[in-house]
Amino acid sequence: MNRFKKGFLRIGAAALSALMLSSCDTHTAEWEDTLPAPVTTSASPTVSIMTEETTTTEEITLPTRESTSRTAATSATPELATTTNPPTDPIDGTTAVSTIPGIPRVPISEFTSTTPSAAETSASSLSDTTQSFSFSSDTDSGTVSSDTENVIQVVTTLPEAADPFAPYTAREEIVRPYSYKALDNEKYTYIYDAIVTAVDRRRTDIKFSEVMGITADDYLAVYQQIYNDELNMFFIDPKIQYSIQSSTKTVASAVIIYKHGEEEINRMENAIDEEVNRVLGGITEDMSQYDIVKYFHDYICENVVYDDKAENCNNIYGAFVNKRALCQGMAKAFSYLCGKVGIETLTITGDADGIAHMWNMVKIGGDWYHIDPTYDNAESANYGRYVRYDYFCLDDETIYSKRDIYDTDYDYPKADAQRCNYYVRNGIVGDDWESVREILTEQVVRSAEEKKVTAQVRCAGKDVYDEAMDKLFGLSEKRAIDIMNDALTMSDNKFRTDNISYAYDEGTRIITLYLDYTN
Numbered sequence: 382m383n384r385f386k387k388g389f390l391r392i393g394a395a396a397l398s399a400l401m402l403s404s405c406d407t408h409t410a411e412w413e414d415t416l417p418a419p420v421t422t423s424a425s426p427t428v429s430i431m432t433e434e435t436t437t438t439e440e441i442t443l444p445t446r447e448s449t450s451r452t453a454a455t456s457a458t459p460e461l462a463t464t465t466n467p468p469t470d471p472i473d474g475t476t477a478v479s480t481i482p483g484i485p486r487v488p489i490s491e492f493t494s495t496t497p498s499a500a501e502t503s504a505s506s507l508s509d510t511t512q513s514f515s516f517s518s519d520t521d522s523g524t525v526s527s528d529t530e531n532v533i534q535v536v537t538t539l540p541e542a543a544d545p546f547a548p549y550t551a552r553e554e555i556v557r558p559y560s561y562k563a564l565d566n567e568k569y570t571y572i573y574d575a576i577v578t579a580v581d582r583r584r585t586d587i588k589f590s591e592v593m594g595i596t597a598d599d600y601l602a603v604y605q606q607i608y609n610d611e612l613n614m615f616f617i618d619p620k621i622q623y624s625i626q627s628s629t630k631t632v633a634s635a636v637i638i639y640k641h642g643e644e645e646i647n648r649m650e651n652a653i654d655e656e657v658n659r660v661l662g663g664i665t666e667d668m669s670q671y672d673i674v675k676y677f678h679d680y681i682c683e684n685v686v687y688d689d690k691a692e693n694c695n696n697i698y699g700a701f702v703n704k705r706a707l708c709q710g711m712a713k714a715f716s717y718l719c720g721k722v723g724i725e726t727l728t729i730t731g732d733a734d735g736i737a738h739m740w741n742m743v744k745i746g747g748d749w750y751h752i753d754p755t756y757d758n759a760e761s762a763n764y765g766r767y768v769r770y771d772y773f774c775l776d777d778e779t780i781y782s783k784r785d786i787y788d789t790d791y792d793y794p795k796a797d798a799q800r801c802n803y804y805v806r807n808g809i810v811g812d813d814w815e816s817v818r819e820i821l822t823e824q825v826v827r828s829a830e831e832k833k834v835t836a837q838v839r840c841a842g843k844d845v846y847d848e849a850m851d852k853l854f855g856l857s858e859k860r861a862i863d864i865m866n867d868a869l870t871m872s873d874n875k876f877r878t879d880n881i882s883y884a885y886d887e888g889t890r891i892i893t894l895y896l897d898y899t900n
Contacts, residue, residue, distance in 0.1 A: 580637060585636050587636075595632040697714050738755070757771060763895075812845065817845065
């Protein structure tokens with residue numbers, strides 16, 4: 382998570398005579414541009430600069446994973462904990478059991494997905510409030526063993542779209558996520574296929590082959606991966622239930638818990654399809670792979686409101702239908718859209734400045750980039766909602782200077798390309814102070830033509846960034862005022878130059894000027 386700086390310059394009608402410097406408390410952890418309140422001018426004209434350090438994503442408290450209790454069998458026929466409620470009966474916290482020799486009864490695990498989710502945002506556990514239901518199935522029909530027919534569909538590696546800026550023809554939909562294809566562990570692939578097959582068939586019960594030697598940690602790791610990356614399985618619960626074979630101490634069976642009944646799931650899937658098809662309908666024949674990725678990014682930034690109290694805020698239903706989501710919901714929605722047109726993506730979970738966060742990687746023209754719709758989803762009390770591109774197609778060096786990723790059982794691809802970075806692509810990277818000044822002036826004029834609220838430039842290196850910051854906002858020069866005044870003479874839409882709001886990000890080396898229109 383970057384520490385995003387904001388400030389403003391205020392000038393009086395007379396000569397500059399004094400300087401006031403103050404600081405604000407850290408904002409609540411939301412990704413928004415809430416500018417500091419104006420400073421009341423004194424009787425003497427002053428220049429005031431305010432800065433504030435703002436965290437840039439939701440505050441999420443990771444849950445403590447509690448180990449599943451393994452109670453020794455006390456009867457001649459130990460019991461398997463399995464849900465057998467009819468489809469319309471809500472789960473009430475009790476569990477019916479069936480008898481299977483050799484397997485002790487194990488209660489529902491308190492394990493909750495470590496992915497940021499609504500249930501993890503506060504002590505009150507703001508999780509989905511829709512009534513939970515389970516599907517009935519007999520044990521045999523729900524069995525998935527090593528010799529079961531494999532119904533998993535896997536799309537092989539797609540041919541590369543070498544030119545990311547040439548018209549792109551949508552490819553076949555990507556069925557399985559990157560994380561599945563990256564698995565090189567036969568046991569994990571077996572567990573993954575078993576869970577996905579059961580969910581696809583709306584079954585609750587899974588039996589595992591003893592020869593696979595599946596441990597509780599194996600099952601938890603794979604379920605976590607599915608919960609993160611099988612985007613269409615938004616209706617499975619983050620809590621899990623499984624049973625341990627007493628003699629081998631391996632997982633013998635598991636129960637899939639569904640958050641909704643089948644009729645409700647069908648309704649939700651239809652609602653998602655309707656919105657997704659509407660979005661896909663906006664793709665035109667002349668759009669490149671880069672254009673489509675930007676289109677999906679902009680759709681999420683323009684339409685999805687960050688809301689940690691909304692139902693389904695951690696999945697694609699919350700993003701596409703309710704239009705309210707957390708970082709998890711936004712990242713999943715972005716990957717879901719890209720997958721529909723054959724553009725490869727993956728989700729990444731990690732710490733952004735010590736706070737749990739999820740973002741994406743996307744493959745454009747054969748190169749991988751980091752992209753974060755949540756961080757680019759901006760809203761300001763002064764300027765309303767607008768789209769930012771600070772986290773559009775970043776390389777590893779830039780993103781990892783601010784973030785730590787969680788361990789996975791596979792490697793993330795390397796991201797070292799620059800050509801699809803928004804600022805590189807649009808020629809708004811300054812190599813020295815003079816080019817930074819020229820670009821900012823041009824961007825202010827261009828933004829004013831369309832009445833956009835921001836004008837931005839990215840500095841090529843830290844030395845350029847430091848010099849630009851000093852010249853734009855330093856005590857001696859304050860060239861930002863000159864830039865805004867010069868641009869004003871070339872603009873039909875007039876904006877204020879006596880009160881200049883700005884923002885800067887040391888991690889991405891992006892400097893932003895805000896335009897406050899008067900007409």
